[in-house]
Amino acid sequence: MVKLTPEMKEDIQKVRVLPLATASNDKTPNVIPIGIAEIDDSDDKDDYIHIMNNFFLKTIANIKENPKVALYIWSPETAGCIQIKGEAVEITAKGDVYDGMTGRVKEAKPGLPMKEIIRIKITDIFNCKSGKDAGQKIL
Amino acid sequence: MVKLTPEMKEDIQKVRVLPLATASNDKTPNVIPIGIAEIDDSDDKDDYIHIMNNFFLKTIANIKENPKVALYIWSPETAGCIQIKGEAVEITAKGDVYDGMTGRVKEAKPGLPMKEIIRIKITDIFNCKSGKDAGQKIL
Numbered sequence: 137m138v139k140l141t142p143e144m145k146e147d148i149q150k151v152r153v154l155p156l157a158t159a160s161n162d163k164t165p166n167v168i169p170i171g172i173a174e175i176d177d178s179d180d181k182d183d184y185i186h187i188m189n190n191f192f193l194k195t196i197a198n199i200k201e202n203p204k205v206a207l208y209i210w211s212p213e214t215a216g217c218i219q220i221k222g223e224a225v226e227i228t229a230k231g232d233v234y235d236g237m238t239g240r241v242k243e244a245k246p247g248l249p250m251k252e253i254i255r256i257k258i259t260d261i262f263n264c265k266s267g268k269d270a271g272q273k274i275l
Numbered sequence: 276m277v278k279l280t281p282e283m284k285e286d287i288q289k290v291r292v293l294p295l296a297t298a299s300n301d302k303t304p305n306v307i308p309i310g311i312a313e314i315d316d317s318d319d320k321d322d323y324i325h326i327m328n329n330f331f332l333k334t335i336a337n338i339k340e341n342p343k344v345a346l347y348i349w350s351p352e353t354a355g356c357i358q359i360k361g362e363a364v365e366i367t368a369k370g371d372v373y374d375g376m377t378g379r380v381k382e383a384k385p386g387l388p389m390k391e392i393i394r395i396k397i398t399d400i401f402n403c404k405s406g407k408d409a410g411q412k413i414l
Contacts, residue, residue: 156306157306159303159304163299163302166304167295167304167347167358168347168410169356191406191407191410204303206296208294208307219305262333268330270331271330
């Protein structure tokens with residue numbers, strides 16, 4: 137049960153590019169910049185992040201064999217630095233989640249392949265701001 | 276045998292913060308922003324990246340149980356986006372590598388704990404620029 141705080145949501149809005157890390161079954165980490173992520177906070181218990189697969193290669197292969205992901209929210213404009221860990225619970229190319237997000241992205245960034253949406257359940261949030269509390273679990 | 280190109284080295288100079296990804300033995304990815312990385316290109320066969328452990332928590336635990344790391348070099352100022360995969364081959368708090376890097380960092384950013392230097396051998400370089408060639412191996 138992890139719900140983002142209002143301050144975390146504000147920081148997520150401020151970040152244009154964020155690093156998405158995955159790992160293969162042989163424990164090889166992978167990290168890529170992604171530019172499109174949306175929060176779904178409509179569930180009472182958990183928050184979700186939706187990301188779009190446009191050009192994923194190792195990332196999507198990793199998620200299919202190991203659903204664990206990590207990303208961080210930080211830019212010079214954010215109040216904090218949070219690392220979000222989560223688990224991909226759905227990969228879909230149809231339905232309300234897909235139609236909603238692709239509709240919004242199509243307007244903002246036309247021409248993307250928009251192959252599928254990956255729905256990630258947030259499981260943990262850690263502090264990633266430099267200093268003695270770096271790495272500590274927040275939620 | 277991976278040697279960075281001059282363009283890659285220029286891009287690395289342009290990036291102030293970069294994401295460093297590791298993975299634990301149970302395949303949980305971790306990713307944190309790091310601000311200090313140096314290239315060692317003095318070896319004929321391989322290039323190395325040196326990073327400094329100031330406030331690492333999960334990152335250093337992961338590296339000790341699984342030396343594989345990934346990071347990317349990208350900012351709005353870089354020519355390209357490269358993902359570097361590598362393997363930590365040494366963790367040291369003494370010797371020439373440690374003394375050299377901590378000496379330079381002490382002048383630029385005083386007050387850091389500078390616990391140890393992690394020497395990473397670069398094993399692979401991938402393209403991480405958005406588009407149809409995203410994820411492809413370059414070197």
